Amino acid sequence: MLDQPAWSIASQLPLSVTGLCFNAGDTVLIDRLDLEVSHQGVTVLMGPNGAGKSLLVRLLHGLIQPQSGSIMWNGKRCSPATRLHQAMVFQKPVLLRRSVAANIDFVLGLKGRATLARRDELLMQANLSDKASQPARALSGGEQQRLALARALASNPEVLFLDEPTASLDPSSTQAIETAIGAASERGVKVILVTHDAGQARRLATDVVFIHRGSVAEHCSADVFFQQPASAVARDYLAGKLVI
Amino acid sequence: MIMQDFAEAFRLAFGLVAAMDADLIEIIGLSLRVSLAAVFVAAVLGMPLGALLATVRFPGRGVAVIVINALMGLPPVVVGLLVYMALSNAGPLGFLQFLYTPAAMIVAQSILITPIVAALTRQVIEDMNFEYAEQFASLSVPWHTRIAALISDARYALATVLLAGFGRAIAEVGAVIIVGGNIAHLTRVMTTAIALETSKGDLALALALGIVLLVLALAVNAAVMSLRASAQSSAHA
Ligand SMILES: Nc1ncnc2c1ncn2[C@@H]1O[C@H](COP(=O)(O)OP(=O)(O)OP(=O)(O)O)[C@@H](O)[C@H]1O
Ligand SMILES: [Mg+2]
Numbered sequence: 001m002l003d004q005p006a007w008s009i010a011s012q013l014p015l016s017v018t019g020l021c022f023n024a025g026d027t028v029l030i031d032r033l034d035l036e037v038s039h040q041g042v043t044v045l046m047g048p049n050g051a052g053k054s055l056l057v058r059l060l061h062g063l064i065q066p067q068s069g070s071i072m073w074n075g076k077r078c079s080p081a082t083r084l085h086q087a088m089v090f091q092k093p094v095l096l097r098r099s100v101a102a103n104i105d106f107v108l109g110l111k112g113r114a115t116l117a118r119r120d121e122l123l124m125q126a127n128l129s130d131k132a133s134q135p136a137r138a139l140s141g142g143e144q145q146r147l148a149l150a151r152a153l154a155s156n157p158e159v160l161f162l163d164e165p166t167a168s169l170d171p172s173s174t175q176a177i178e179t180a181i182g183a184a185s186e187r188g189v190k191v192i193l194v195t196h197d198a199g200q201a202r203r204l205a206t207d208v209v210f211i212h213r214g215s216v217a218e219h220c221s222a223d224v225f226f227q228q229p230a231s232a233v234a235r236d237y238l239a240g241k242l243v244i
Numbered sequence: 245m246i247m248q249d250f251a252e253a254f255r256l257a258f259g260l261v262a263a264m265d266a267d268l269i270e271i272i273g274l275s276l277r278v279s280l281a282a283v284f285v286a287a288v289l290g291m292p293l294g295a296l297l298a299t300v301r302f303p304g305r306g307v308a309v310i311v312i313n314a315l316m317g318l319p320p321v322v323v324g325l326l327v328y329m330a331l332s333n334a335g336p337l338g339f340l341q342f343l344y345t346p347a348a349m350i351v352a353q354s355i356l357i358t359p360i361v362a363a364l365t366r367q368v369i370e371d372m373n374f375e376y377a378e379q380f381a382s383l384s385v386p387w388h389t390r391i392a393a394l395i396s397d398a399r400y401a402l403a404t405v406l407l408a409g410f411g412r413a414i415a416e417v418g419a420v421i422i423v424g425g426n427i428a429h430l431t432r433v434m435t436t437a438i439a440l441e442t443s444k445g446d447l448a449l450a451l452a453l454g455i456v457l458l459v460l461a462l463a464v465n466a467a468v469m470s471l472r473a474s475a476q477s478s479a480h481a
Contacts, residue, residue, distance in 0.1 A: 063381055084384050094379040097397040106393070110383060155383065 012073040012085050012158050013039035013190055015060065020069035022052075022059060022214075029055055030066065031214040041206025042181065042191040044222070046198075046234075048243045052214040053194045054091055057161045060192070061088050073159075087157035091164050091194075093148035095136040100128055100147055103136045107154040118154070125183075126150035127176060142173030149180055153189075160184060162193045166200065178204060198238060202226055210234040212243070249447075256448030261455060268449070272456055275433040278346055278420070279413040282353035286361040286409050289354075291402065294365025295391050299373050309366065315359035320352075324422030327352045331423065344425040349433070352419035357409040364405040368398050400475035404468045411464045415457065 015037040022030035030052050037043050045053045058064050060071060062083045071078035096103050104122055108114040123129045126146040131139065136147060145165055152160060162181065166174040174197075181204060185191050195201055201208060205222035210231060218231040229235050237243045260268050297309055329335050331343040331351070342348040372394055380390050395402065417435035424431035426440050434453045441450040 061382060063378060080384060083382070086382075088382045090378065090382075094376060096376070096393070107383060110385060110389070 012076075012082060013037070014074060015159075016072045017060070018070050020056075020059065020066050020071065022055060022064070022066045029214050030059065033069070033215045035209060035216055035219065037190075037192070037207075037209075039190055042185050042193055042204045044201045044205035044208045045192065045194045045211055046196070046201060046208060046237070047211035047217075048237060051211040053211050054163055055214075056211065057088065057163055057192060057194060061086055061161055063088075085157060086159040086161065087152035087155050088161040089145070089148045089152050089163065089165050091167070093144055095139075095144060095147060095151075098136060099133050100136050100139065101132040103147060103151050104154050107151050111155055122150045122154055125153075125180060142169045142176075145169060145173070146176060146180075149177060153180075153184060157189060159190045159192065162191065164194050164196065166195070166197065174200070198226075210237070253447040253451050257451035257455060260448060260452040265452070268452055268456075270429065271432055271434055271437050271453065274346065274431070275414060275435075278349045278433060279353060279410055281350045282357055282413045283361075283406055283410045285350065285354040286358040287406055290358040290361030290409075291365050291395070291405075293358075294362040294367075295369050295395060297362070297366045298369035299387070299391055299394065309363075312359050312363045312366070316363050318356055318359065320356060320416045320418030321422065323352055323355050324419035327355065327419065327423050343423060344427060344431060346424070346431060348423040349420045349431060352423045353413040353416060356416060356419060357413050360412060361405055361409045364408065365402060368401040368405065369394050372398050400471050403471050407464050407468050407471075411461060414460060 015035070017033060017035040020030055020033040020035075021028070033056070045056065047053055055064075059066055060078065062071075062078045062080065073082045076082060096106060098106070101119060101123065104119045105114055108118060120129065123132055126149065128139075128143060128147060128150065131143065136144070139147060149162070149165060152162075165181075166177050169177065178200065181191055181193065185204075191204075193201075193204065202222065205225075207219065207221050208225040209216055210218040210225070210229070210233070212231075212233045218225070218229060218234050220230070224230075225234065226238070229238060233243050293312075297305060297312070327348065328343070330337045331340065331348055332338055333343075340347075342351065373390075376390075376394065376397075380393075385393070415435065417439055420431075420433055421436045421439060424433070424436065426432050426436035432440075434457050438450045438453050438457075441447070441453075
């Protein structure tokens, strides 16, 4: 494995969020949210549609600015500098109008580490080696997700945000993505994963953050969350009841 | 009688085209050189300008976009008049001695099509930037790499932008007739020759040039369509 993330030396973690607020006009979308995330494992964000999960990961990644509150990565304010050590796969991945290989090369080139060996390794892990020269946008949905994940990993992030990376994928594509997530986590990459798939959360999560109406309803270890969630909203959500 | 003249003119016109008449070739050659040079100038000036307007926020940007869009509709005769005034002996650029040379025609056509290239480029790049912006921000892509990537990924659309500029330049008559003067063997291009030969009654040459101009217009459109097709087949659309 080339280029191990060096977070043991220059860790970005833990992440500490206090009093985070984000509103659009008069609508409060993130409401005085507090959160502590350690450098271990996979932190899963769950919660009903519109709860603010995608918004929260955008805020944590520094793509949008909160109205108030603070986001600290290992004591440093969230900024373009902290973003340099992070990567994100969006809920709707944006692939460049280029070949599959060129999408990877673009990110490797940004870091000045464009080598054929590294690109081939990433493509192989994504099981896309035989599609390397195809236009990225001609890939199937599952292949596009795998490419988006491979491209995110190309920047050797310390923190990897994944916003519903397996929504609408078939079981085998889902498994491929989960294997890649597990492998990244084992290499020491901190994964922050948004998912609606309780099975996936069970398989991957170290801890679960349940978001409801723009704040944290519950944050606990995965075992506790799935055995006896403390909050009524999380219990209802897991039981398949409508949570608004 | 008139119908006979008509048929005769067509016969002569095709004859000129088929024989690759020397005058005809010279006129076509100059037309292509002048318009391609203008497209080159418009590409060098208009594309970066359009890309800049599409990607960088600065005060006055909205006004600049409106002005550039408005300039797309510049009337050629007005451009011809202004360039004439600037290049005439009494004008501020008179010392260049460009008037009634191909250089003056290139200047006029460049002024006509640079806003077209800039405005269409801005639209193309802005649409793509809207889509790419958040991904680029996530990857911390530096601004010059962003612009280069946008231009590269929009290359098919941008090629059609240049073709649109070329189509406008090659078919334009008002500006080049004023600043070029339609001097035989020097500044006579297809459109000015058609205008002049028609009024002189030499319908054969005018028609021959008209046929070539039509074929060129068809070729430009065919090129645009094949660019679209190849863009779609490589999932660039
Ligand atoms: N930039 C914005 N401006 C205004 N409102 C926004 C903006 N971004 C998101 N919202 C609103 O914030 C709410 C939360 O959106 P978000 O995308 O974070 O939900 P989510 O938890 O990711 O839901 P889902 O599970 O459906 O993906 C939604 O009601 C959405 O309409
Ligand atoms: Mg979402």
